[in-house]
Amino acid sequence: MLKFNEQQQIDSVKGALMIRPQIEKAVDEIQKEGFDGLYFIGIGGTWASGMQVEVYLRGRSSLPVYVENAAEFITTGNKRFTNKSVVIFSSVTGSTTEMVDAIKKAKEVGARVLGFIDVEDTPLAKLCDTCISYPMNEQLKFYMVANRLMYNNGEFPDYDIYNQEMEKYLPMALVEVEKKADEWAAVYAKEKYQYYKEHPDMPHYFIGAGNQWGATYSYAMCYWEEQLWIRTKSITSAEFFHGMLEIIEAETPVTVFIGEDEQRPLSERVAAFLPKVCKNYTVIDTKDYELKGIRSEYRGSVSHLVMHAVNNRVDAYMEKEFRHPMVIRRYYRQFNY
């Protein structure tokens, strides 16, 4: 399998799950002290991860949890944000300008800040009240925070069983997803390149809902646009029916991400509609992956990780088919703008 290190993947997820005591300590302190609002602040991919955890909590928890875009927070601000508010964020480099400014602003107001920063030694880390350093697995870390918040709020009675199950089965289950998706992903990438050769201007349409929406949005923008320089458009499954459907024709390239949370029916509706007007669409359904050991009622809470695993395989083959090293950038951080 191309660019795949099974043990490394297992260790990465396992290690993330092992930082649970640190997360629990930080979350318990936050809830013991109380807060008037808890804000996941991000930009680009980290904002998308914030959207994923917000929609997860929205339907399950009465806690006041919100998602804020860092650039909007430093311009428009938020009048409900006070010194009793809490910020949670994640950053790989700890150097994204908008994030640094947003966290500075939050500290000026007097809010408490919990940061997940991959690199320990950054200026951003110094601004955090609590900083947890562990590489990658941002989406998983946010969900671990969410689960603890709900547990402390009496909204997650089987928290212990859930975690035991995840710690025992999730790392291997996600690796198995990658293995199962591998052959399909190679074909998919080949087809995308063939199509692209003939239609370089045509955007690829990505559609998703619920805790797949963050994945849909950031996969289209942060992977295909930023890292592969391929045009995309992403739209939520619900909004698709209120405008975008009109530009779908027989050959329009579309990929639908279907997860297993409460918004699944919205994406199933798209998948049922598409064959009537289009024959160039792909459905990636997390339900097609076994996730051995994880009971059905927990599957929705990891759908976004399953999709991420599938897309790891797609990335590997897209990079190869398009002969486009995913690390290069045309403009991003290449000059001042």
Place this chain on the structure above:
Amino acid sequence: MLKFNEQQQIDSVKGALMIRPQIEKAVDEIQKEGFDGLYFIGIGGTWASGMQVEVYLRGRSSLPVYVENAAEFITTGNKRFTNKSVVIFSSVTGSTTEMVDAIKKAKEVGARVLGFIDVEDTPLAKLCDTCISYPMNEQLKFYMVANRLMYNNGEFPDYDIYNQEMEKYLPMALVEVEKKADEWAAVYAKEKYQYYKEHPDMPHYFIGAGNQWGATYSYAMCYWEEQLWIRTKSITSAEFFHGMLEIIEAETPVTVFIGEDEQRPLSERVAAFLPKVCKNYTVIDTKDYELKGIRSEYRGSVSHLVMHAVNNRVDAYMEKEFRHPMVIRRYYRQFNY
């Protein structure tokens, strides 16, 4: 001027401003009774209008005001939504399935509902605690609600002066925007058609921020995609720099909507970046329009209406240049899906 009835436009906005006593009565009742959350619920264009009013209030008011997508509300739901919550929505037809289901669900929970429905006699109207019927001007109605909410909450001391000024000057100011934009819009539409002939697959990129974001999103999706069948992608000015910038090249067609609220610097940054990598971009800046009689500090609160007026002119000429009657639909409400 093509498809332009000056007096009708003036009367339309004037009439909307005249429903203020009805709006004030409804809002005063809501605030007298108190609420734990006020939710603008919408889908498609009405969701976009909700986003515009939410971002307006976010920076100005400590009131708990949120925007909800109707389809997400009926699937994921919102655990913080209670019988002490308030829903505000707008609907032209009163028959959009997701809206009917969302309002039914809100009523089941026991929430109070204020509806703006263009047509008085719809099933949706019967579900409202208060229903205000006046055609069009949805964005203006929402901002009138917002202004009254802030006034009652001690956050809008010059409410009376503001309204006097708007009632005296806004209808004519917006008509003057259309007149000033007309000649430019005719050229813009012609250029878009010329480009489209050569590049039918290429999406047109729309970028905007703050209270222009709802306008940007819905203009791209509800007008160009739905009504003109032209590919588009819309992105916020802040997010543009976190992925989408990479697919902009010299000839990529881009339009930036710049308004005059707190997020203006985010869009100015896009406008400053684009010339370095692209020569096929257009900036529509509300600052270029006089708005006679409206003082500078109020301009940001009507930027979205100014942009709407400019785009009325664009629509008229796009419809003509593309020979595409904007009323026709390929799929929407044409068959069951």
